[in-house]
Amino acid sequence: MFSRRRFYFAGIWVCLGILACQVLFAQADKDAATAKEEAKTEAKADAPSPPADTAKAADPAAPTQTATDAPAPTAGDEKKEEAAPATDPEVLQSLGIDTMWVILTGCLVMWMQAGFALVETGLTRAKNAVNICMKNLLDFCFGSVAYWAVGFSIMFGVASTPEMNKYWGGLNAMFIKETREDVKQDDGTMKNVSTNLPGIDWPVVPLEAKFFFQLVFAATTATIVSGAMAERTKFTSYMIYSFIVSAVIYPISGHWIWGLGWLADAGFWDFAGSTVVHSLGGWLALAGAIVIGPRLGKYTSDGKVRAIPGHNIVIVALGVFILWLGWFGFNPGSTMGISGGTGATDVARITIVTNLSAAVGCIFALFTARLMFGKWEATMAMNGALAGLVGITAPCMWISMEHAFIVGAVAGVLVVLSVVFFDSIAKVDDPVGAISVHGVCGAWGTLALGLFSTGTGDLSPKPGLFVTGGSSEQLIMQVKGVIAVMVWGLVSGAILFTILKYTVGLRVSAVEEQEGLDIGEHGNEAYHGFAFTSES
DSSP, X not given: OOOHHHHHHHHHHHHHHHHHHHHHHHHHHHHHHHHHHHHHHHXXXXXXXXXXXXXXXXOTTSOOOOSTTOOOOOHHHHHHHHHSOOOOHHHHHHHHHHHHHHHHHHHHHHHHHHHHHHHHHHTSOGGGHHHHHHHHHHHHHHHHHXXXXXXXXXXXXXXXXXXXXXXXXXXXXXXXXXXXXXXXXXXXXXXXXXXXXXXXXXXXXXXXXXXXXXXXXXXXXHHHHHXXXXXXXXXXXXXXXXXXXXXXXXXXXXXXXXSSOHHHHHXXXXXXXXXXXXXXXXXXXXXXXXXXXXOTTSBOTTSOBOOOOOSOHHHHHHHHHHHHHHHHHHTGGGGSOOSSTTHHHHHHHHHHHHHHHHHHHHHXXXXXXXXXXXXXXXXXXXXXXXXXXXXXXXXXXXXXXXXXXXXXXXXXXHHHHHHHIIIIISOOOOTTOHIIIIIIHHXXXXXXXXXXXXXXXXXXXXXXXXXXXXXXXXXXXXXXXXXXXXXXXXXXXXXXXXXXXXXXXXXXXXXXXXXXXXXXXXXXXXXXXXXXXOOO
């Protein structure tokens, strides 16, 4: 009998086979294009030289022209000059510095996966620790494949028509294939531009560096979802939705904002991802938590909340420190360069406002929890730090220290109130507070840009409502963007999780949930030989 498990494995191998074929075809196209360019080069080399001008013909003794005597380049010469690789030592040095900056900050963001794994593991029960770690590992693995194959193209590519390009970037840059050509600018100069990845053409670093930095952001969105659905989700379903989030859902809304889509055209701004990454992840988490339902025993028959504490607050604290450190790559790294102009100054300013917002968020969450619960509640304080980091992510490029303090303070209070609301009033079971930290505080940070922006409106946001000379114009656009991404996250998430629920199944059995997912799903134990108290 052809079991369902064998069917899953067969489907996976078929998908891998198709992907391998796509890679081979893409390489063949690349080789053909290279051969074509080489043929053109050889044809130009074999072409006869143009006849000498009459002046030189009349005077054979005229000196041979040297490189220093060469005339100013014509329009055609400019095209050749732009297409040639940079050779100026200072330019090459700046390129090297910027590339190293983008790669290193991308590595810091990738390291945040470890922070998420520790926070989620510590805030859940010991019997599910292996499952949590595996999900965070697979988020990055599936995200790497999905974003390379299609996600990067959808997010930063260009669709077949201008109207379609408002909503997605098409598939003509799959497997990060880029085409470039020389285009004449308004001032008459020639510039080498990307024709199929215009949304990410502004940084000067190599395409591979751009891709890596954007990849680690995509993987972060999928990781946020896992926390809210922890301790009861089937691993098979998790792998499927992790792939789809990185391949389709995240890139589409990301294109609207960072890929020159309709929200970018309308004037919406999000510097490092309060909405693009965090709010989207939070709203997907909310949809998933609603569709899958609460953990067994979370709510009594009469609707009262039953606390299910995590098993290790120490590793939660370690995870928060790792995430805090990683955010110094997340926000400052979003400059995608550090050399030249005000690059170094921008990075330094972004770093200190990011740190301040996190610190203030932790303090205000701690005191809010003390007022509400009568205790200096550790997990609320830790989530307060993360809330401050999420909140400052959108406006960090265009905000003062004083306003960064306000962003962190509001985020710290808001995260505590939000956790209580979803847990006790809405009856949405979120074991780690992901919806509140990322969804709610991500929305707050995005709106805060409309309140406190120091931009001028020239390649930056308009001045915020509470800034001298500011107005409500930027705030109104921020509200529209927050709502648009929230609707997209909730609707796409609800559709995805509902399909999984009624096809492959979204939730593990009650017996497996009670025993723990480590044994049932993975056949491993995180704490082998330890004895744990049974749950009633």
